[in-house]
Amino acid sequence: MAAQGLWFHVVDYTAKAASALALITKYGTELTFTTFAKGAYVPSTNKVTKTPSNYTAQCVKSNFTTQERSDGAIKTGDVKLIAAVAAYKVGDEVSINSDVYRIMDFRSVEPALIPVVYILQVRK
Numbered sequence: 001m002a003a004q005g006l007w008f009h010v011v012d013y014t015a016k017a018a019s020a021l022a023l024i025t026k027y028g029t030e031l032t033f034t035t036f037a038k039g040a041y042v043p044s045t046n047k048v049t050k051t052p053s054n055y056t057a058q059c060v061k062s063n064f065t066t067q068e069r070s071d072g073a074i075k076t077g078d079v080k081l082i083a084a085v086a087a088y089k090v091g092d093e094v095s096i097n098s099d100v101y102r103i104m105d106f107r108s109v110e111p112a113l114i115p116v117v118y119i120l121q122v123r124k
Helices: 013-027
Strands: 029-042 049-062 079-083 093-096 099-109 115-124
Touching: 013 049, 013 115, 093 115
Parallel strands: none
Antiparallel strands: 029 049, 029 093, 049 079, 079 115, 093 099, 099 115
16 A cells, blocks of 8 residues: 655765766865785795786875774874775775875765765875
């Protein structure tokens, strides 16, 4: 039985993602990230090589709130990046003002399974 008199508002999250990217681009900066793919095993060193590759993403540098810091996972000096959608991985590195930071954690903001932005926790 259909509900009578109820109106449902449909949100276009693809448009919200485009708006978020426009704002991040306007107020942020393009940062270079480095990801590392596992390469070949080298028996003489008993190690697996890592092959770096770079990608860029628009990001806005921000601060963590007191609530975000309350669980202890955020350390002093950690930086919060509000970032455009990209294929981030824990362990990727990002260069910010000539300093190299490593992605410690990230989460996507994706209502209705549409990624809008990512929140990255990076550490020197």
